Amino acid sequence: MEKRTFIKFTLAAAACAAIGTATAADPIRIGAVLSVTGPAAYLGDPELKTLQMYVETLNKSGGVLGRPLELVHYDDGSEAGKANGFAKRLIENDKVDFIIGGTTSGATMAIAPLVERAQVPFISLAGAVVIVEPAKKWVFKTPHTDRMAAERVFDDMKKAGLTKVALLSENSGFGQSGRKEAQAVAAKYGITLVADETYGPKDTDMTAQLTKIKGVPGVQAVFVFGLGQGPAVVTKNFAQLGIKLPLYQSHGVASDEYIRLAGAAAEGVRLPSPALPVAAKLPATDPQKKVVSDYAKLFAERWKAEPSTFGGYAYDGLMLATDAMRRAGSTDKGKVRDALEATTNFVATSGAFNMSASDHMGLSLSAFRMLEIRNGDWTLLN
Amino acid sequence: MLEVRNLSKTFGGVKAVQDVSFTVRAGTIHAVIGPNGAGKTTLFNLITGIYTPTSGEILFDDASAGGESPDRLARRGMSRTFQNLQVCMNMSAIENVMVGAHLRLGTSLLAGLFRLPGLAKADAECRDEAARLMEFVGVGRYRDAHASQMSYGALKRLEIARALAAKPKLLLLDEPAAGLNHTETAEIEALIRKVADSGVTVVLVEHDMKLVMNLSDHILVLDYGRKLAEGSAAEIRENPDVIAAYLGASA
Amino acid sequence: MTMKPTTRGFLFLAFVLAVLPLALTNGYYYDLAIRMAINATIAVGLNLLIGYTGQISLGHAGFFGIGAYASAILTSRYGLPSGLALIIGAVATAGLAFAVARPILKLKGHYLAMATLGLGIILSMVVVNETDLTGGPDGMPVDAFSLFGMQIVGEQAWYVVVVLILLLVTRAALNLIDAPAGRALQAIHGAEIAARVAGVDTTSFKVRVFVLSAVVASVMGSVTAHYVGFLTPGVAGFFHSIELVTMVVLGGMASVFGSILGAVVLTLLPQLLSAFEGWETVVFGLILMLTMIFLPRGILPTLRLKFAGRAA
């Protein structure tokens, strides 16, 4: 199938005039714009792998509505401007039935006006609150918002009696959006942010920022909002400087890679996370147990790589989309959208989704689990 | 026309030009000679504003010219050619000459962008004038050629045409005959004579003694950055210091 | 009377742009054409600086960013009319470019590259960090462009607008290189000292052409902001600068039509390469290398030279 797509695209682009031809075994076309390369590749790569894997799986079991799925995906290289162009291509040229993607909030916001105008149902895989607040008719999203991450962390801090918190955020879309939300909800939990430092996504040493934070009078805990290798460097520097404060991270590091990179320094770090990293440790009664375990197993087998929570978001997106199509009984965009909005108690990797006209994400705060790293492994906190 | 007083230039510790004074009268051909490394080109670079003098004065048309930028000196009527060719190889031959006429044309970027009517007319005239100048220096057949297609000898003449396009009062030629064969040298000699006859004052640096002696009204001899001698061709020919410098101490 | 080759080229370009819509069968193809035209316009302006005057800049995305964010911020946060915002952006760009040009353009070669790169990076850092104004790394939405109550909506309308701008800028650039000021610029590239001796105030010309190319980038930044409707700091970033320079060099330095070709190739390439499934970067890198190795003067001039050589 890949080969056929390749030839078709090349011809189409070369001739600059492709006309979509409908055949009898007309596949359902799922479009995706993901940041498979560039700074957000850490998110986009497992997302793409997940989509490819489950399109294969679904097709093996007969597809959806008796039709096979076809994935048309583009890599925006982590640039929102490109995401906008590729979304246009999906809508206008590839005539997709559904769009999943927008790995970053920037890419999502660049795509949103297009899907609104073209009336194509769209599920974003990015975190920012602005994507679904206020709710846009055709725009949905699967990950917990960064506000929820901040709230979950602050809630935990409040319970531990920590009120003076230093914020260290990454200078990326993920980190800065998280920083903004953390600032917005801190007061609600009686938290005062006593430091507000940032670091670059590819920085190699954060001891300067941490030294400054260490020197802030009365600081009781540190909250890091970032993705990938940066938070691991922070964790190591934290240990190097001998800072004894509790260290909280965001859901951006909820992957085994983080523990492997930060090593012993990660001991005692707490973070909010979807259930995926602790799939094996969930009690058998947990409604998510089966879905996250199956996903983790399948991903590891298919790609010989660790499953990631970000791939999980893509799984949720695809499953929500196909579920809506099944319930709508067609791929009619308006009907699929309505069905999607009517999703109730759909259990996926991020939690149980309950969508409504005003809530296009459908997750509650309880869907976030609080984890702590103990003995180099995840521990589920209650 | 040009007066140089106690001019000196040092690079780091090296004294390239030391306390040199001379005067060039209008309408004459003035030569600067000396062994390699005597400071001739440095002197030219000082006069034309490419270097700033360490000390001393340069007067051009009785007004100070020392340390002034080359483009302002050009505005005041000074032009030159170069020992190592400075031809724009990214342009056609005739455009190179037209650059010489830069100051007499509208140089506004905006006027150029919108091709204002007056500009187009002046530019067409400039092109004709440049073609005439190319004929004058003897490279007329390269009218439609690109600079990179021209021979070394032709490029030397092209530089003279470009310098003349500015309609200078004073023209400095840095080794105009270097690298040319007999015939070409004779042609260049005739050309310089023609230029001088048209009323342009000429100062030249040259190694070809025959050309220098034939052309020059006045000769300045430099050695190790200092003035060694000065005078008419006949005087210089007889000067024992000059003979010693040129033939070595053994003579 | 024979037509100048540049005039023939210009008429050919205008013809192509006029009939192109026949081949643009959907919004996506229009989108591609619009992005090509925007890039081509910037590249033509940048070529005046890099190709003709011989002064490299690795910071022009910064100017693009000023225009883009001026339009976005002034219209959506301060409610200014979009035309006015565009002009304010262009004037601000001109002011900044003028202020820094004199010291920067004294530098040569790689130091000039370094300084312009630094300038670009400082500008993009401001865009990333001034979150309240720019929305930070996640970007900000931009309203539609409207002039005298008329909004430019839809790809067809934008196509007409950007094509007209491209033709205007191309014509102006062709005029300039054939005018005394344009010759002065080329003389600076060819033999700077000779140009100075011929009376060219080289500093002033470098400054003016730097400002000119910056303003073109700024205006196209404004246009892009309104056209795409969403803006992220990447537009002001280092990679965008490199992309712009690559368009100029790939298409052909000191060739107006080369710049347009370079912009077309570099806009189209990522779209074609999306078929290579994960190998995009490798293939893009290889194409860049091979083109520059085998067509070192850029695509258009090398082809023209080969063609002329065969004809002669």
Added chain:
Amino acid sequence: MLSELLQFLFSGLTVGAMYALAAVGFSLIYSASGVINFAQGEFIMLGGMSAALLVQAGVPLPLAIALAVLVAAAAGLIVEKLAIEPAGNSEVVTLVIITIGASLTLRGLAEVFLGKGNHALPAFSGEDPLVIFGATLMPQSLWVMGVTLVVVLALGLFFGRTTLGKGVLATSCNKLAAQLVGINTRFILLLAFGLSAALGAVGGILVAPMTYTSYDVGIMMGLKGFVAAALGGLGSGFGAIVGGLLLGIVEAMTAGYISSAYKDAMPFVLILLILFFLPQGLFGKKATDRV
């Protein structure tokens, strides 16, 4: 407060030493060819990535390091042979675009074959920080700084004492003249690329235990290396080291005392100021126009 200052200084020196190693590679190739090699960052990446993956595959650390340096050096030679040499005497911008193409190709290949994950390398001498006047320093930092020092001394000896080193200098000064006196300039160019790539790899390996490595670390390191090299004066090995350290220290001090948000902008402000007054960088050779 002294301990804070000292901590910022340690941070700056550690990061600065990394930049310095990256900058030396730029300087070396610039010396031999007059080209800024934008693929230099990828050699750094290749070194770190190869070493990390080999260690993960069970290869002992010293052997993994040696192999990783060889991999990067080979990549350097290939880039020179297949991309720089055929381009011959093209304009500098053309060569720059070629090196950008080479950089993309190497990064893309790493992405396809080595994956997009982050990898760590075990620290050479453990993870217990040294405490000096209340500030802490990782043993790995000493490795980075120590090796940087050794590299400076070795390069100093190479250029000052060996015929080959003088050959590189002569080539940079005047290629034609160097050829005329019998220097094989093609070999010199090949040597410069191989050596720069190897040096870059050494840097990439040394910092991998502290900063981790992934297929795209070369972009940032390459950029910082270029900045450091220009700051110090292109073609000056000593300048590259000073430029790198200065860059690291300015970043750390800005993050510590002014604003961590603008710490990456500050070095560029500094560079612009320096270039305005010293157009050839701190230790670059002054060039006079000869006409």
